[in-house]
Each structure stands twice: as C-alpha cells, then as structure tokens.
Amino acid sequence: MNVARHVAWRSALRSRAYATAAYVPPASLEGLQRARAPPPKPKPESPTFYTGRANYYDQLLALETATKHTRTALQELQLLPLPKFARENLPPLRPVWKNKVDLAELMDANLTTSRYRRFLSQLNQLNEYRRLAEIAGHVQLAERIQHVLDVFERDNKEAILARGKRKPVKFDEFGRSYTIGRRKESTARVWVIAAQPSPEDEPVASSSVSSEAAASSAPVSSTPAMGISGFTQGPLSLAPAPVKVPTTNILVNNIPLAEYFPHVSDRERIVRPFRVAGLIGAFNVFALVRGGGSTGQSGAVCLGIAKALAAHVPDSEPLLRKAKLLKRDPRMVERKKTGRAKARKAYTWVKR
Amino acid sequence: MSLAAAFRVGRSASHPGTSPAVTSAIAIQSRGYAAPAKPAKKVASKFRPNANNEKAKRAARDPGLFRPMPANNLTDPVFQSDQRAALQLPIFRPETLTPEKANTAMAFPSEGSRALKAYGLPVNVLVDYMLLAKPCSVVRKVTIDALDSLDKAASTSSSQTRLVFTGKSGCGKSYLLLQAVQYAVQKEWITMYIPRAINLVNSSTSYVYDARTQTYGQPAFAQQLLKRFADVNEALIKGIKVQGSYPFEERTIGSTSTLTELINVGLEFSHHAPTVLSMLLTELAEQTKFPVLLAIDDFQALYNMSFYRDPFYKQVKAYHLSFPRTLLEFASGKQAFKRGAVLGALSTQNTTFRAPLELIEALGLEPAQPSGPYVPREKELVEYAKGLKNFAVPDQLTVDEAASIFDVWQSAKALHVSRGDEMFLSKFTESGGNAREFVQKALLQTVAM
Numbered sequence: 129m130n131v132a133r134h135v136a137w138r139s140a141l142r143s144r145a146y147a148t149a150a151y152v153p154p155a156s157l158e159g160l161q162r163a164r165a166p167p168p169k170p171k172p173e174s175p176t177f178y179t180g181r182a183n184y185y186d187q188l189l190a191l192e193t194a195t196k197h198t199r200t201a202l203q204e205l206q207l208l209p210l211p212k213f214a215r216e217n218l219p220p221l222r223p224v225w226k227n228k229v230d231l232a233e234l235m236d237a238n239l240t241t242s243r244y245r246r247f248l249s250q251l252n253q254l255n256e257y258r259r260l261a262e263i264a265g266h267v268q269l270a271e272r273i274q275h276v277l278d279v280f281e282r283d284n285k286e287a288i289l290a291r292g293k294r295k296p297v298k299f300d301e302f303g304r305s306y307t308i309g310r311r312k313e314s315t316a317r318v319w320v321i322a323a324q325p326s327p328e329d330e331p332v333a334s335s336s337v338s339s340e341a342a343a344s345s346a347p348v349s350s351t352p353a354m355g356i357s358g359f360t361q362g363p364l365s366l367a368p369a370p371v372k373v374p375t376t377n378i379l380v381n382n383i384p385l386a387e388y389f390p391h392v393s394d395r396e397r398i399v400r401p402f403r404v405a406g407l408i409g410a411f412n413v414f415a416l417v418r419g420g421g422s423t424g425q426s427g428a429v430c431l432g433i434a435k436a437l438a439a440h441v442p443d444s445e446p447l448l449r450k451a452k453l454l455k456r457d458p459r460m461v462e463r464k465k466t467g468r469a470k471a472r473k474a475y476t477w478v479k480r
Numbered sequence: 481m482s483l484a485a486a487f488r489v490g491r492s493a494s495h496p497g498t499s500p501a502v503t504s505a506i507a508i509q510s511r512g513y514a515a516p517a518k519p520a521k522k523v524a525s526k527f528r529p530n531a532n533n534e535k536a537k538r539a540a541r542d543p544g545l546f547r548p549m550p551a552n553n554l555t556d557p558v559f560q561s562d563q564r565a566a567l568q569l570p571i572f573r574p575e576t577l578t579p580e581k582a583n584t585a586m587a588f589p590s591e592g593s594r595a596l597k598a599y600g601l602p603v604n605v606l607v608d609y610m611l612l613a614k615p616c617s618v619v620r621k622v623t624i625d626a627l628d629s630l631d632k633a634a635s636t637s638s639s640q641t642r643l644v645f646t647g648k649s650g651c652g653k654s655y656l657l658l659q660a661v662q663y664a665v666q667k668e669w670i671t672m673y674i675p676r677a678i679n680l681v682n683s684s685t686s687y688v689y690d691a692r693t694q695t696y697g698q699p700a701f702a703q704q705l706l707k708r709f710a711d712v713n714e715a716l717i718k719g720i721k722v723q724g725s726y727p728f729e730e731r732t733i734g735s736t737s738t739l740t741e742l743i744n745v746g747l748e749f750s751h752h753a754p755t756v757l758s759m760l761l762t763e764l765a766e767q768t769k770f771p772v773l774l775a776i777d778d779f780q781a782l783y784n785m786s787f788y789r790d791p792f793y794k795q796v797k798a799y800h801l802s803f804p805r806t807l808l809e810f811a812s813g814k815q816a817f818k819r820g821a822v823l824g825a826l827s828t829q830n831t832t833f834r835a836p837l838e839l840i841e842a843l844g845l846e847p848a849q850p851s852g853p854y855v856p857r858e859k860e861l862v863e864y865a866k867g868l869k870n871f872a873v874p875d876q877l878t879v880d881e882a883a884s885i886f887d888v889w890q891s892a893k894a895l896h897v898s899r900g901d902e903m904f905l906s907k908f909t910e911s912g913g914n915a916r917e918f919v920q921k922a923l924l925q926t927v928a929m
Contacts, residue, residue, distance in 0.1 A: 373879045376909045386912035392921050395910040396928045408905045 309431030650916025697754030876913030
C-alpha cells in the first residue's frame with residue numbers, strides 16, 4: 129500500500145465535517161434558493177419490482193395464480209386428488225416448451241437455468257391439470273388453460289412431435305399416390321392409381337366363318353352357355369354373367385415390366401406386394417427408377433408399391449408389415465478395407 | 481557288310497594284288513550306303529486315331545418332326561401311367577371356329593391332317609408340344625379374323641391377299657400361322673408350309689449354281705420339300721393335270737401327266753428337284769381347282785443376305801437362290817396363284833436375320849434402325865416387298881385367352897405351380913400379357929409359390 133495515499137486519507141478523515149452542522153440564523157435562509165425537491169418516485173406497478181427481475185416473477189406469479197385457480201376448479205369438479213389407477217392410465221404428456229433463449233426473449237428477462245427450470249415445472253404442472261380437464265371432458269376449461277400455455281410453446285411444435293412418424297401419403301386430384309422406395313443404390317418413384325373399369329367392347333361379328341358354319345350340314349358343336357346342370361328354372365339355371373377381370377399394368381421407366389426386367393426373380397419381386405395384399409388387378413403402377421442394378425431397382429419399386437398399397441388400402445398394412453415388405457432393406461454394399469482384397473476377403477496368408 | 485569293312489574293301493580295290501572275291505565285290509559296288517533304294521514294303525499302319533473314344537454313332541436327329549412316345553412304353557412308376565389322363569380338348573375344325581369359340585383351346589387332329597407331321601414346326605412351337613405331349617393351340621380373336629381373310633381369299637388371286645403377321649416378340653405370330661395352315665389343309669386347300677425359312681438362307685443345305693436360271697438351287701431342300709408336299713396334298717393333286725410341257729433328260733412331263741408325276745421326277749433325281757419345285761409352283765399358280773396357300777414362317781429371312789458364298793467369297797443374296805426367289809416373287813405379286821393367298825410371319829428369335837428396312841417400311845412398322853433419306857435401300861428388296869399387307873397381332877393376350885392357355889398347361893400336368901385365380905393373375909401381370917413370357921418365363925421358369 130502506498131504510504132503517501134494512506135497519510136492523505138488519514139488527514140481527510142480529520143478534516144471531515146460530521147453531523148454537528150454550523151448554526152445558521154433563519155433570516156439568512158429566507159432568500160435561499162433551495163434545490164428542487166426530487167420528483168416523487170412512482171409506485172411500482174407490481175410488487176415484484178423490488179425483486180429486480182420483475183418480468184420473470186410477474187410471469188411466474190401469473191402462472192402460479194392460474195395453477196391455483198385451476199386446482200381449485202378441479203377439486204370442485206372432484207378431479208383432484210385422482211386415485212392411483214386413474215393417474216397411471218392417463219395418456220402421456222408431450223409438451224414442447226420454448227427453450228431458455230426463446231423464453232428469455234419472450235419475457236424480456238434474463239433467465240438463468242434454475243429460473244428456467246422453475247418456470248418449466250410450473251408449466252408442466254398446469255399442463256397436467258389441462259390434461260385432466262381434457263380427459264374429464266371439460267373442454268372449455270381445457271381450452272382456457274391451453275390458451276395460457278400456448279404462449280410458452282414452441283412454434284414448430286407439430287413438426288417436432290411428428291418427428292420419427294411416417295408422413296402420410298398424399299393423393300392427388302386423380303387419386304394417384306406418390307411414394308418413394310429405395311434399395312441398395314436405387315431410388316424408385318412410384319405412382320399407383322386404382323384400375324378403372326374400361327368400357328365394354330362389343331363383340332366383333334365375323335361374317336364368313338359363322339355363315340359357313342350355318343351353311344354346313346354338320347351339327348354345330350358349340351352349345352350356349354348354361355347354368356348348373358340339373359336346374360331348369362330359377363337363377364341357377366341361368367348362365368353366369370361374364371366377369372370382366374381387371375388387370376394390373378406396370379410400367380417402369382415407361383417400359384412394360386416384362387421388357388424392362390428380363391429376369392423372372394425381379395418381376396416376381398415387384399408383383400409380390402400385390403400378392404401378399406391380395407390386390408392383383410386392382411391398381412396400375414407407373415414407376416421411375418434410377419441407379420443401381422436390376423436387383424436394386426426391382427427392390428426399390430417393390431418398396432414403393434408396398435407403401436402405396438398401404439396408403440390406398442390401410443387394411444393391407446399389417447399384412448405387408450408382417451411380410452417385411454414395408455421395411456427398407458438396410459443392407460448396402462460393404463466398403464473395401466485396407467489390407468484386404470475386398471470387404472471381407474483376405475489375401476492369401478503366407479507363413480513366412 | 482559293315483561300313484568299315486566296305487571302306488576297307490574299297491581302299492584295297494585301288495591297290496593291285498587284292499583277292500579276286502574282293503575285286504568282284506568292288507565291281508558290284510556293294511557299299512552299304514550306296515545300295516540302290518529298294519521300294520518300301522507297304523504295310524498297313526496299325527495306328528488308329530480315336531481308337532479309345534469310339535462312340536456309337538447316332539443318326540442325325542431330325543427336329544422338324546414330332547414323334548411322341550406312346551404311353552404304353554412308359555412302364556416305370558415315375559411316369560405315373562396309371563394316373564395318366566390324356567388332355568381332353570375339342571378338335572380344331574373349321575365348322576367349330578365361330579367368334580363364340582374364341583378363347584378356347586383346341587387340339588390339332590392327329591389322324592386327319594398330316595401338315596404338322598409332314599412339314600415340321602417352328603422350334604418354339606415344337607418345344608411347347610414336347611412338353612404338352614399334344615399339339616394344340618388357343619383360338620383367339622385374331623385367329624378368327626385371320627381365318628376370315630383366308631376365307632375371302634379362297635376365290636381371289638393371291639396377289640390380293642399377301643399378308644404378313646407382325647407384332648412384338650412372343651405375341652403369337654408363329655402359332656397363328658400354324659392355325660391358318662391347319663385350317664387351310666382341313667378346308668381342302670393345297671398348302672405349302674415352310675416352318676423355318678431361315679434354313680433356306682443359313683447355308684445348312686447344299687447349293688448348286690444353275691447356269692440356265694443364273695440362280696443357286698438347293699437340291700436337298702427342294703427334294704425334301706417336294707416329298708413333304710406330296711405327303712400332305714396327295715389326295716388333292718391326284719387329279720390335276722400339268723398344263724405346260726417340261727422336258728427332262730430322263731423323261732418328259734407333258735400335258736398328259738399329272739402333278740404327281742412331275743413331283744416324282746424331282747423326288748427321283750435330286751439335281752432336278754429345284755427346277756421341279758419352281759415348275760410345281762408355276763403349275764399351282766395356273767390351276768383353279770383348289771385354292772393354294774403358301775405359308776412362310778421367319779419371313780424376314782428371305783429379305784436378308786444368305787450365308788452362302790459364291791466362288792469369289794462374296795455373300796449370295798437371298799433372291800439369288802432359286803427357291804427363295806420364287807417365294808419372293810409370289811410374296812410380291814410378280815407371280816400369283818389364281819386362287820389362294822400368301823401368308824408370312826416375321827420372327828424375332830434369330831437376330832442374325834432381322835427384318836431389313838425395306839420390309840419394315842413396306843409393312844408400315846416403326847424402324848428400329850436409322851431410316852433417314854440418306855440410308856440406302858436396295859431396289860430389289862423394295863420391289864419384292866411391295867404390296868405386302870401388315871396383319872398386326874396384338875401384343876397382349878386378353879385375360880380369357882391367357883386363362884385358356886393356363887388351363888391347357890395345367891390340364892397337361894406340365895406345370896409345378898398351383899392352379900388358381902391368384903396364381904394365374906400374378907403370372908399374367910408378371911408377363912404383361914405377352915404370350916411367350918407368360919408360358920416360358922412366368923409359368924415354367926418360376927420358383928415362387
């Protein structure tokens with residue numbers, strides 16, 4: 129410590145004027161201009177002013193008040209306290225609250241982790257009461273609570289909750305589904321549309337053959353279509369109406385299936401989803417496939433078709449899932465490693 | 481005498497005072513190495529090449545004919561002869577071919593007509609019949625249409641009915657032609673059917689240059705074809721008299737002779753067979769007693785370069801071969817039967833003999849090769865292809881036709897797949913309605929259950 133400074137401080141102490149002020153006669157004070165009185169301090173709006181973190185505590189207190197009122201309401205409705213079995217069987221809560229930074233920006237307050245956690249616990253409590261009200265059927269109450277909680281939820285809540293869930297397959301105005309399938313290095317884009325019944329084509333009358341048949345004396349062996357033998361009357365004696373069987377047409381890269389895939393195994397792989405779901409002839413397929421070889425491309429188209437069928441006919445989804453047709457085959461070509469000839473094949477071991 | 485002894489003798493000869501025996505030996509010049517060469521004794525060599533691998537030599541298998549083994553010979557239990565049920569199908573007859581009978585499978589009659597057995601079959605059809613054990617086919621709507629046009633052609637010249645069956649690979653052109661031939665035979669037409677025209681141009685038979693016609697004749701093929709023709713049309717040509725006069729070295733065929741005698745000349749003398757064949761066709765063109773059907777499968781082979789080589793090792797064009805030239809003349813209308821038709825069927829199986837641009841353009845098909853104005857087109861081929869009508873065979877089978885085919889194969893117990901709607905429809909979908917893909921790949925090659 130600087131000795132000179134110390135000595136100066138000591139001398140200042142000695143010369144300070146203390147509480148006993150010098151006597152001033154009142155007459156001298158008459159013309160004295162005093163300093164303006166300090167403006168009166170406004171009363172703080174909320175009692176949380178003196179906490180120093182008014183915004184935060186305001187919000188917290190508001191939330192606590194809402195929670196208290198909700199609790200009272202639920203107790204009146206005899207939803208609280210809930211028996212154990214009911215508590216266990218409630219649907220799970222999946223809240224998506226704002227993160228610390230966003231919440232701090234919203235409240236315009238500086239948030240530490242402990243304060244943020246405290247705030248969240250309050251939000252969760254209120255969320256639980258909201259769930260109770262919703263389950264019990266008190267829609268209005270639940271809505272009001274939700275209204276309060278909406279402020280503190282993230283904007284992209286739906287997107288976050290939908291993560292990991294398969295996006296639903298969309299249909300366009302013609303009823304076509306668009307799905308994507310992948311296998312190894314191939315990607316297939318598959319459009320599937322329900323097969324429409326074609327207009328009945330009239331039978332072509334052939335003149336000469338039928339006229340020759342009529343002219344010849346030999347008995348015509350063709351018999352008219354008959355019902356079940358032994359029935360002369362009633363509906364069973366009539367011939368069955370000819371059924372127009374719809375067929376599935378598959379085009380891959382605008383080429384018919386049989387032309388694009390010469391191997392029988394590839395064709396069977398593509399038709400398999402229809403066989404498993406029992407929907408052969410019900411749909412037509414147009415696929416654009418790129419990359420890989422024949423096995424990869426046929427596997428990709430198969431996956432695309434399976435997804436499309438699951439979308440068109442939801443009842444077939446468990447069947448396709450059981451047959452493992454809705455699973456993207458994760459097997460890919462393993463990379464070659466150093467020191468080995470191929471991925472697994474090793475060079476010939478030499479003793480010396 | 482050893483060489484050393486001979487040398488000694490020789491040396492001593494120059495010296496006087498040698499023994500007289502030695503002198504006489506010298507006079508004869510009996511040195512071993514100077515002895516006159518004796519002709520080698522001919523001994524038969526005991527060396528036999530390929531003595532160890534002597535196999536029993538088999539006769540060349542003629543795949544053109546179909547000979548099923550009778551069921552009585554199949555005694556081994558693996559054949560399950562006691563459970564054998566022959567395929568029961570209605571017989572293919574002209575009277576029964578009505579539009580209602582479309583999509584029905586019909587068997588070709590085995591006892592009646594001999595066209596199938598005599599002329600042979602295209603290879604793919606033959607393979608099918610080896611599995612089915614009975615020649616049959618499904619009557620389709622196109623069959624009815626084709627047979628209709630054949631009926632209309634019975635009274636008109638063949639230059640007006642020159643049809644070529646075209647369509648995608650495997651859509652049923654050969655089968656359709658076979659049905660047309662069968663129909664014609666049963667309707668008492670004179671029929672000449674060439675199931676594999678590729679054998680005419682792929683240098684598989686002998687060929688001989690004929691200076692008179694300046695074309696190459698194929699005697700072996702011509703002789704065989706004459707025999708088959710005589711087999712099938714025996715009854716019809718019995719009464720037909722020859723209208724021209726054909727002098728041969730051995731005998732003359734004049735106006736008193738019948739066609740059978742003309743054919744016999746070709747059968748007896750193979751070197752006359754090509755000439756007889758062209759004469760026969762000329763005669764058939766003149767007669768009006770019966771309509772004539774000339775049916776050629778692998779039709780596009782006649783418009784290609786053949787595999788034969790001339791003495792300068794240049795490829796011989798197909799229309800420089802005598803019989804293909806005749807066929808082309810009938811196909812182009814230069815020669816025509818007074819009553820009858822010419823039917824051809826393109827084939828896509830052999831890629832060495834593809835339909836050339838001239839034929840494709842004449843038939844109005846879409847060319848797969850460059851076809852701009854700078855691509856040369858052979859004038860002769862354009863002429864030979866003029867006037868050919870395209871008879872399109874549909875690419876896809878209808879469900880009913882495919883169902884009939886499925887039924888036939890199942891009834892013949894030739895398939896290992898289950899017999900049901902689901903199996904049928906899935907195989908139909910896999911093949912996309914193509915007939916060959918449906919039978920050969922989807923039904924016969926599948927392992928899916």
